[in-house]
Amino acid sequence: MLNFQFVAKKNNHKQETHQLLEKFYESFFIDMYNELNIDPYRPLRDAIANVLYKFTIDDHPMAYTGKLVMYIESKLVLEDLHLTNEQREILNQLRQLTKNINLSFVYQSPLTSFDQFVN
Known part of the structure; x- marks a missing residue:
């Protein structure tokens, strides 16, 4: 019973994280300031898209989201x-959802490198 509750909570966090990432990605198209000055924001937007793809293929999406939060904060x-x-x-909500995720197996490149999100 306890294991089922843990898995259900984990799946709920995963679904909530995915929805927040989609909302975050779409916000770069809605915000006029970011849209007019897209060049510096393009790597952030593209990194979010790559992490959304990790959800599609189920390739450690929560770990990559935690890494994405650190990447975005460092770029900012x-x-x-x-x-x-x-x-x-x-971004704060994503940080809270991923703060206890083990990043050891996705930590492969410098924190500010976009390449860490490319397959």
Whole structure:
């Protein structure tokens, strides 16, 4: 019984994370500032798309989402990028959902490298 509850909770977190990622991805097309200045934001948007693909093929999507959160946070700081309040809230929710995920098997490249999300 306890194992079933754990699996159900894990699947619920996975589904919620997937929905948040889709919302985050779509927000880059809605926000006028990001759309007009898309070049610095394109790697973030593309990384989100690649992690969404990880959900489709079920390739450790939660671990890649945790890695994505760290990637986005580092890019925001290093490149002085700005997110909308909605995007920041989504990023915070993703951080909370993935904060206890083991990243040891997806940590393969520098934190700021886009290549870590490419198959």
